[in-house]
Amino acid sequence: MKLLSAIVPCYNEEENIADFYQEFMKNEAFFHEKEIELEILFINDGSKDGTVAEVKKLVEKDKRVHLVSFSRNFGKEAAIYAGLEKAKGDYVVFMDADLQDPPSILPEMYGYLEQGYDSVATRRVDRKGEPPVRSFFARMFYKIMRKISRTEIMDGARDYRLMSRPVVDAILSMPEYNRFSKGIFGWVGFETKWLEFDNIERKKGETKWSFWKLFIYSIDGITAFSTAPLAFAAFMGVFFCLAAFVFIIFIIVRKLLFGDPTSGWPSLVCIISLISGVQLFCLGIVGQYLAKTYMEVKRRPIYLIKEEL
Ligand code: UDP
Numbered sequence: 001m002k003l004l005s006a007i008v009p010c011y012n013e014e015e016n017i018a019d020f021y022q023e024f025m026k027n028e029a030f031f032h033e034k035e036i037e038l039e040i041l042f043i044n045d046g047s048k049d050g051t052v053a054e055v056k057k058l059v060e061k062d063k064r065v066h067l068v069s070f071s072r073n074f075g076k077e078a079a080i081y082a083g084l085e086k087a088k089g090d091y092v093v094f095m096d097a098d099l100q101d102p103p104s105i106l107p108e109m110y111g112y113l114e115q116g117y118d119s120v121a122t123r124r125v126d127r128k129g130e131p132p133v134r135s136f137f138a139r140m141f142y143k144i145m146r147k148i149s150r151t152e153i154m155d156g157a158r159d160y161r162l163m164s165r166p167v168v169d170a171i172l173s174m175p176e177y178n179r180f181s182k183g184i185f186g187w188v189g190f191e192t193k194w195l196e197f198d199n200i201e202r203k204k205g206e207t208k209w210s211f212w213k214l215f216i217y218s219i220d221g222i223t224a225f226s227t228a229p230l231a232f233a234a235f236m237g238v239f240f241c242l243a244a245f246v247f248i249i250f251i252i253v254r255k256l257l258f259g260d261p262t263s264g265w266p267s268l269v270c271i272i273s274l275i276s277g278v279q280l281f282c283l284g285i286v287g288q289y290l291a292k293t294y295m296e297v298k299r300r301p302i303y304l305i306k307e308e309l
């Protein structure tokens, strides 16, 4: 018998746990036929509601259900990593607890592994039910990312992904602290099949991602998978040096030809504020990378476990 582990990060998902379990186990018969057993790892990411109690009910009833409980909220990326470390399966799949990743397409996904793919990823083709401002910025993010990063990052990719063991081990070999899964999946490579589905709205509860959280996350993504902003800072430096040089020549020549007295402090103020703005911006970019490096060299654990069942 082989084993398929589902990793389910949960942060305040008490209303969804039971529904998720039920939906997921509908695949039992299909996988039994393939001689594959199922297990679910609920990773409780420091929930403040009854999530742990809900999971414990299932653990008592069904020994294929496991609980890993963090000491506080470490974020979904940490939960994904913990899940990978704990999962024993020959196949591993990530799924959201809110049923936005439909368990019903799991057999179809498995079919592609049988065909020889190493992993099967999903993306949603529309963003219905999402605030337009958020969709706009999300699209911008992917557009910029595609330009500045050599790692392929798909627009609308969800974390819903089924992988075989070699891919899991590859991801585990990347123990970096600043984790950006969408980039990591692309970076490790392997033969990946992309499935598309229409966006499904969350069953119960509400999204854990505020606009601000997403914005910070996008900066994590950029710094983790591209150094283009640093090159941009250097480019701005060169550009302003050249501009200043041209400007100096212009002033000298004008002085020699027309003998103009130097005048115009408003223009001077504008130039100074523009250039100091650019300088601070570029310094900020360098600072971002420095901060990430600082967090990385500290080698703090990615998550801490309070309880494991
Ligand atoms: N999640 C988590 N830790 C967090 C935020 C979210 O484990 O800090 C989990 C959450 O419980 C859910 C999944 O990550 O299972 C996706 O979160 P959510 O549905 O809020 O995101 P969205 O689908 O809106 O992008």
Ligand code: MG
Pocket: 096, 098, 100, 202, 207
């Ligand atoms: Mg969701």
